[in-house]
Amino acid sequence: MSDYDVIVIGAGCGGLSAGSQLARKGFKTLVIEQSDMVGGCCSTFEAQGYRFDLGASLIEDVEVINWCFERLGTTIYDEVELVECDPIYSVILKDGTRLTYPLSSEHTAREIGQIAPGDVMGWLKYGAYMQGFMDAALDGFFLAPGNTLVDMIKMFAKTPALLKYGPLFISSYQDIIEKYFKDPRIRESIGYQSFFGGLPPELCPGYIAMIPWSEHAGIYYSKGGMIGIPDALKRLGEKSGMQLKLNTEVKRLIVSNGRAAGVELQDGTEVTSDLVISDINAKTLYLDLIGEEHLPWLARIGIKSYEYSMATPMLYLGIDYEPPLAGHHTITTLPMDELNDFWWKDYKQGRFPVEQYSIISWSSGSSSGMAPDGHHVIVITLAPGAYRLEGKTWDQIKPELTQNIIDHLSKRCIPGLKDHVKYADFASPPDFEKRLKSPEGAIYALRQDLPSSLVFRPATRSKSIKKLYLVGASTHPGGGVPTTIASGMIAVDLIDKYE
């Protein structure tokens, strides 16, 4: 007799999605988390009276998240106070041109028309095409398992409309943007979202080019910090009896006769279970927690071949004035070709130039209670940063880099910033690795191009170890808050079917 029906390793969005649903179904569920809070990449921490979002700063595709809440007998709107962000973002181009894209797609067309009248038609055509893709993806993609070729056939049989969007899977993000938009400034203003897929515009799969459109269906911030979403899943899970152990690291997955049978904790305690769900990086899971010796040779080659997704250094700032920003997100960006060049000439070479693309999230502008009275919080997601720098360590360059970035942003888009910083914390890729046990600080676990997606991503229902399921960014449908929550729903559906 096992101690639990299910053990979930990691209380990220995927782990809590699966754990809370299984608890509601009556499974005796234990979620084990190594850090002192839930949410993983989608969490919020406090320092000197300021509240900072650790990673994720916004959600879209809120309907997908809501499906999980509906399974828990409620809705996200009842459980999390969501703040709709309008404008979606204000983007500052290399030449200083500023475009502010409002939530309304008609108003966005007007904004585009003021700079490039010729691209308004492109926006409308792009919007119509992407809306069709979004509808098909919501219907057939997010909750469909991507384990086997049969799953793929079923996915396309259930939603044949997806086939029409085949070109999005064999083109790059840049191809799609260049197809619909001719003006270099408009292209530049929507080129950077390829990094939401973890890759530069020329390498990112074309379907990610849905994002500049899908954002118009609504993007939201969780009042009080992004941790509001995983916290709600935790609360609902606990109501159904889910147990959660924080500050407890899983050292090893117990495998007996090719089956997952529980976990061994850092202090040597063994906890047994009938099923194990992993929300941690799949490479770490298979190579470190399980061990190669338990893997069939082909799976071993497959697991080792995955590349980690990019890491993004973050700068958390507490300031004592209201920053002159236009909305929740301000982006400083560069033309797509320069983003590509940055990828090869800087990121891949271990260099980190200051004047790069960045996402500035002004969370205290969207939500009260993030900073002491009269103070504000901004979190800057910087361009991808290599885990290993050329010739130096992150710790060596941090102080100077922090100052240079603050100076640069003061000049480029946040006048006065440098005179108002009261708290600054720079999180490098190695810091992320330390904090979340996310290897090399990878933000989406594994690279997310076609050869690492769908049936080529680690399977939700493990093909190597029986009774083991994967959720989170390492498995289909990949990184992002809605997608990882969807991965938990897929795992629960598979458990329903097979266990």
Place this chain on the structure above:
Amino acid sequence: MRKILCLAGIITGVYFYTKLTKEKKRFIKEILRQVPYLIPRYFA
């Protein structure tokens, strides 16, 4: 005959490849680089 067709196929492929932009070439190269791992990844 089969050899000739094969050769013609390769020549056409190479011709079209050389006509692509450097961005498109890198996109294809990055996918081709990972092709040997597709079967192992399917079993992962």
